[in-house]
Amino acid sequence: MAKGYAQQQGVDFEEVFAPVARIETVRVMLALAAQGGWQVHHMDVKSAFLNGDLTETAFVKQPLGFTIGKGDKVLKLRKALYGLRQAPRAWNAKLDKELMALGFVKSKLEHTVYRRSNKRSFLLVGVYVDDVIISGPDVSDIEQFKQEMRKKFSMSDLGLLSYYLGIEVRQGSDGITLCQSSYAMKILEAAGMQNCNATATPMEARLKLSKKMEDEVVNPTAYRSIIGSLRYLVNTRPDLAYAVGVVSRFMEAPSKAHWGVVKHILRYLRGTAGYGCKYETNTELKPILLGYSDSDFAGDIEDRKSTTGMVYFLGNSMVTWDLKSRKLLLCRPVRLSMLQQQQHAKVCG
Amino acid sequence: MGTKEMRVRLLMDNMSAIALSKNHVHHERSKHIDTRIHFLRECIEDGKVEVDHVGTAEQLVDIFTKALGRVRFLELRGKLGIVKLQQV
Numbered sequence: 001m002a003k004g005y006a007q008q009q010g011v012d013f014e015e016v017f018a019p020v021a022r023i024e025t026v027r028v029m030l031a032l033a034a035q036g037g038w039q040v041h042h043m044d045v046k047s048a049f050l051n052g053d054l055t056e057t058a059f060v061k062q063p064l065g066f067t068i069g070k071g072d073k074v075l076k077l078r079k080a081l082y083g084l085r086q087a088p089r090a091w092n093a094k095l096d097k098e099l100m101a102l103g104f105v106k107s108k109l110e111h112t113v114y115r116r117s118n119k120r121s122f123l124l125v126g127v128y129v130d131d132v133i134i135s136g137p138d139v140s141d142i143e144q145f146k147q148e149m150r151k152k153f154s155m156s157d158l159g160l161l162s163y164y165l166g167i168e169v170r171q172g173s174d175g176i177t178l179c180q181s182s183y184a185m186k187i188l189e190a191a192g193m194q195n196c197n198a199t200a201t202p203m204e205a206r207l208k209l210s211k212k213m214e215d216e217v218v219n220p221t222a223y224r225s226i227i228g229s230l231r232y233l234v235n236t237r238p239d240l241a242y243a244v245g246v247v248s249r250f251m252e253a254p255s256k257a258h259w260g261v262v263k264h265i266l267r268y269l270r271g272t273a274g275y276g277c278k279y280e281t282n283t284e285l286k287p288i289l290l291g292y293s294d295s296d297f298a299g300d301i302e303d304r305k306s307t308t309g310m311v312y313f314l315g316n317s318m319v320t321w322d323l324k325s326r327k328l329l330l331c332r333p334v335r336l337s338m339l340q341q342q343q344h345a346k347v348c349g
Numbered sequence: 350m351g352t353k354e355m356r357v358r359l360l361m362d363n364m365s366a367i368a369l370s371k372n373h374v375h376h377e378r379s380k381h382i383d384t385r386i387h388f389l390r391e392c393i394e395d396g397k398v399e400v401d402h403v404g405t406a407e408q409l410v411d412i413f414t415k416a417l418g419r420v421r422f423l424e425l426r427g428k429l430g431i432v433k434l435q436q437v
Binding site for chain 2: 170177179181184185200201203204205206207237238239241242243246272273274275276277278279280288289290291292293294295296307308309310311316317318321322323
């Protein structure tokens with residue numbers, strides 16, 4: 001481990017940013033693959049950061065046991081080490097260079113997706129630091145790419161993608177499913193609610209909550225921790241999105257009433273822990289984006305802010321969604337809808 | 350992925366908003382809508398986005414903006430493709 005904390009910006013390193021695939025990007029890739037009936041493979045680069053070439057000059061003390069001479073000399077680094085501030089960036093630059101050399105084109109809008117297409121083959125590659133997911137209509141192309149990568153880096157081949165960022169992926173002849181059932185069970189256990197009675201919906205219909213509930217205050221840390229876990233679960237469970245969004249607004253000073261709503265969500269989760277998103281194979285359907293949007297026109301009883309929701313389908317797979325409490329106070333619904341459309345236009349941009 | 354840019358269809362249930370986004374009419378009641386709307390109109394003119402109406406019954410986003418009753422909730426959940434995958 002290099003002592004990255006001793007590095008000074010401008011002296012030992014310049015830029016540190018490295019792009020990372022967003023979860024939406026992964027979903028879009030999986031949806032495309034599911035629709036076309038393609039296989040999705042997963043590879044991992046061993047000790048990825050050691051591959052990065054350094055552009056800056058950095059020195060390290062000689063490590064114990066590997067000293068040469070009196071030990072009063074330092075080593076000049078040619079390649080990155082774990083712990084260096086610029087290590088992730090150097091690795092990403094290296095991978096980018098190698099993929100370009102293999103004939104890949106980087107997506108302009110998402111710098112972690114690469115595409116290689118010619119008359120005979122089509123291949124998509126998504127990069128999450130050292131995880132590489134590969135998909136394409138022809139399995140032999142995928143295998144060929146794996147061979148090419150093995151020549152460049154020391155790789156471990158994880159075969160068909162089955163587990164990614166805590167999401168369980170299953171690939172079958174009828175499509176791809178995403179679920180986080182074991183994570184859901186962990187949340188329930190942490191809250192001590194694995195044996196509760198299940199409910200059919202995550203939230204009571206037309207329930208309105210207020211910040212100032214004249215009620216006992218509950219432990220904010222425990223409340224925030226549960227909400228944090230639930231928010232990650234929403235990645236494959238958009239049906240929870242609204243309820244989780246609502247309870248998230250009271251993280252500052254949660255009261256017993258708010259805790260009750262969280263419990264309601266957990267009870268719903270108890271009955272639906274095995275649920276997840278399904279992307280179906282449908283080779284006839286064109287992968288076209290279709291969006292829906294709506295707003296609840298000043299639904300917050302306290303600040304009269306509106307909640308805008310949107311969802312996008314790629315073919316028949318739901319790939320992205322969002323809901324937001326709007327910052328602007330709006331007197332007319334029409335104006336809000338205009339804003340929504342604008343936001344959507346940006347997404348599609 | 351970059352092969353050809355596709356037009357994105359966007360469905361909403363507010364007719365007035367749709368009308369305003371398509372027509373350059375200037376009305377006293379829409380004066381307060383600021384310059385940002387022009388960005389959207391441009392997108393529509395360029396054919397990047399196509400705005401269309403969807404009936405309230407077909408509005409799938411309801412699940413993200415309100416706390417629904419059981420029947421409607423289960424219906425929308427199914428339409429979004431969230432299904433039971435395994436027994437837990």
